[in-house]
Amino acid sequence: MKQIKDVVLLTTKYADDKKDAWLTNELAYSLDQDGHNVSVVVFSWLKNEPVSFTKVIDGITVIRVKLPEIFYNTGVVGTALKIFIFPFLARYEVRKQVKKCDLLIANTPCVTILGLSRFFRKKYNAKSYLVCWDFFPYYLKDLGAIRNKLFFGFFRHLEELMYKSFDRIGCMTDGNAQFLSENFPAVDKERVEILPLWAKIKDVEPIDKSAVRLKYNLPSTSFIAVYGGAMSIVQELENILELAVLYSGSEVTFLFIGRGTEKDRLEKLASARGLENVKFIDYVPRDEYQHVVQACDVGLISLSRKLTVPSFPSKSLDYFKVSLPVLASLxxxxxxxxxxxxKISAGFAVVAGDVASLKRKLDLLISDAELCAALGANGRRYYEKYLSVENARSIIMSSL
Known part of the structure; x- marks a missing residue:
């Protein structure tokens, strides 16, 4: 007979509305459906996120923690204060709300959860599992947000302490795991394993593409390449705009869906260059987002050429889900x-900045509908076989 466990999920990203469910939501739902007692402790890391509360949402006990507004000042000082005060406040709330814990599951960035793995081990005798999606100090260093070597060294030291404090660490890819080993050699390699990204696998119902395109004012007959997700310096989306320039006046449309610090600048840049084949749509709920993506022809991924950390972009799952071929600038x-x-045979990738190669790959997709269908089908098969939330849950729970 299966043992029921008390699990606490600690994160900075968790949707309060099921229609906007993210990876952390899907994991919590899956653990709950598997019979475990699940609590989520979520930090409202950004100023515009919800205030503190504790309530049951979709069967999950959600303990949201938000600091007073004074701590949400921009800049290094405000961020540093949040890094140290959030874990302190979380201890206080956890002591009040959480009676038992067999397993703590947390995700990076580690600096947001300072000392909490040790706290859970000491108070509850809990095992701990870290879902490693990024490497905070290197990520900021690559993008120029950390230029001071002392700051970088300090944050890297904190990150390493956190890695060492977890019983198991799940990395997205072999490249991720190798980066961890090479840059944090004090972390025991035996604690590290591959934990692919995950999603709730569902059948995708056919849609009326014409109706969806009409609803969002998209060309009815155009070949549409869609980018969905955050628009920040991490993505270097200028590469996609440069690609759009090469198709100006053609029956190829580039659609951007989402928000971010770079969105306004990208819209102004597209307008200044007279790119009538570029469209922007603001944030839409997850279920509607899927329909819009499904009404397109190829899914775009873009990452800055400055990045030095291997990753597996989560937006790829949205494309695999609806059998879209993927074109990636990486x-x-x-x-x-x-x-x-x-491994997947679901699309093409080029190095960021090589717009000519990006165009050659897109031309190939535009001219060959059968190839697009085959690549899309391969992505869907891989998604079903390796990227299910049940697979992730099984890997994580085996740490007990």
Whole structure:
């Protein structure tokens, strides 16, 4: 007979509305459906996120923690204060709300959860599992947000302490795991394993593409390449606009869906260059987002050429889900391109900045509908076989 466990999920990203469910939501729902007692402790890391509360949402006990507004000042000081005060406040709330815990599951960035794995081990005798999606100090260093070597060294030291404090660490890809080993050699390799990204696998119902395109004012007959997700310096989306320039006046449309710090600038840049084949749509709920993506022809991924940390972009799951082929503009160090082309056979990848190669790959997709269908089907098969939330849950729970 299966043992019921008390699990606490600690994160900075968790949707309060099921229609906007993210990876952390899907994991919590899956654990709950598997019979475990699940609590989620979520930090409202950004100023515009909800205030503190504790309530049951979709069967999950959600303990949301938000600091007083004074701590949400921009800049290094405000961020540093949040890094140290959030974990302190979380201890206080957890002591009040959580009676038992067999397993703590947390996700990076580690600096937001300072000392909490040790706290859970000491108070509850809990095992701990870290879902490693990024490497905070290197990520900020690559993008120029951390230029001071002392600051970088300090945050890297904190990150390493956190890695060492977890019983198990799940990395997205082999490249991710290798980066961890090479840059944090004090972390025991035996604690590290591959934990692919996950999603709730569902059948995708056919849609009326014409109706969806009409609803969102998209060309009815155009070949549409869609980018969905955050628009920030991480993505270097200028590469996609440069690609759009090469198709100006053609029956190829580039659609951007989402928000971010770079969105206004990208819209102004597209307008200044007279790119009538570029469209922007603001944030839409997850279920509607899926329909819009489904009404397109190819899914775009873009990452800054400055990045030095291998990654597996989560937006790829949205494309695999609806059987869209993927065209990716990537940093030169990630292993995602090799996985996409050689392991999944779901699309093409080029190094960010090589717009000519990006165009050649897109031309190939535009001219060959059968190829698009085959690549899309391969992505869907891989998604079903390896990227299910049940697979992730099984890997994580085996740590007990």
């Amino acid at each position: 940093d030169p160090v990630t292993d995602f391109g090799t996985i996409l082309e050689d």
